[in-house]
Amino acid sequence: MTFLTADSMTGGYGAADILHDCTIGVDKGEIAVIVGPNGAGKSTAMKAVFGMLTLRKGRVTLDGRDITALTPQDRVAQGMAFVPQTNNVFPSMSVEENLEMGAFLRRDDITRTMEQVYDLFPILRDKRRQNAGELSGGQRQQVAVGRALMTEPKLLMLDEPTAGVSPIVMDELFDRIIEVARTGISILMVEQNARQALEIADKGYVLVQGRNAYTDTGAALLADPEVRRTFLGG
């Protein structure tokens, strides 16, 4: 039993199912990556894990606790944090206020966590008085990840964190994500840049049409000739 287990999830937005018996898991301090072609249900799987989608079948457990029936807000209180792909900052609020809002549920002193976020993303310390809406795409992603880290989550979920950022910024973001995982936080992310993502992944899930197509370690998936041919462009 892994730290997070989403077992045989089946469901969708309307009458038709998008996910079919999809299973995903992450262990403590691990990085799990969901990859797959467009429309494979990657983001949907992520939303299902976070409770933004009602499942017809299957269950989600976190640290041995069944959380299938909890709302997203309750899951945040249970130690999950979610970074949406778009609209993931408060644009007219300063970077510091964005981080404060991330810690809204906490009643204790948040300065230590905020320092940790600033250590992880030093550029945010320099820009902490600036509005998040005025930052570049990469910096905005850092604010979004920082906001999610403010609750001191046990599981951090990222929906395409590198969408729309330059390759250099992408590499740096991946480095930071590895750093976060080293502190013991489990990471589950959906990625469009499959090759780079699988390189840093402990676990990889290849989804095709809402089903698990291949599941293995990141390195093994990268080495698998079938996966390479069909999903990684040779």
Place this chain on the structure above:
Amino acid sequence: MEFLNAIVALANFVLIPATSYGAQLALGALGVTMIYGILRFSNFAHGDTMALGTAFAILITWGLQGMGVSLGPLPTALLALPVAIGLTGLVMLATDRAVYRFYRRKKVVPVILVIVSMGVMFVMNGITRFLIGVDEIRFSDGARFLINAREFKQSTGLDEGLALRTTQVLTVVTAVAVVALLFWFLNHTRTGKSMRAFSDNEDLALLSGINPERVVMYAWLIAGALATTAGVLYGLDKSFKAFTYFQLLLPIFASAIVGGLGNPVGAIAGGFLIAYSEVAVTYAFKKVVSYLVPEAWEPSGLMQLLSTDYKFAVSFTILIIVLLFKPTGLFKGKAV
């Protein structure tokens, strides 16, 4: 001397009245913008909320005057204001509970909420008339003038008199205090910041654990307080009449939209812009001009661009120009 006379006349008839009117509009527009920012619809009931709040304040003022309580040179209504704000707040919360919450749960589109607010407007309008009647009511007491026109003429030796009414100064001072308090609340308290966050990005606010019902509750309370304050100040400065308050809706909406809906700074700027334009366009400048030009050039007409009967056309025109060329308002707000 002539030049000074012109300035005094301009101050007396344009600058001072427009400034206090602007402050009243700004407070009203802040309430509209607050509801738009949090609940995402234009609240048509705002004018009648002002009327109802003011009606509460007038009834309490009468009660206080009956008991012989007064504030000396300041109007007694100032004492009644906090209680009236409390009562209006309760009405706001009750309306939200009885009407708006139902539609919020159904996640209706904003235009339906606008129509719903028009229904609330008619009901509130009726309640206000039932409560206090349809006549014009003057409830200002205490010292009427801070600077009297006759004394001003005697002491300065100018031909033009300058009158500064207590209520005008009171309006501006109260508005400044209320705005300062509101901005402090929005920028420095946990609840205020959570309201800004909710207005900025509702989904992310929910993901951060911000309770939407709480944010909505505070928004109504603040809007009710702002409406009551604006209404009482307007009534002290001019007079109270339920129908006039309903008509104030247009300049108030114009102010909020011109400044940028959802943007508090914009609401204030918009309030003053509309007020100055309205007063300047409808003022007869003959007097001011005749002080400045040689006698031969003295204008024969009134030099008035628009009759005061058409003052609402001014807000309307500004509103349309802004919507055509800058739909998000002068200060970045949300597009209507």
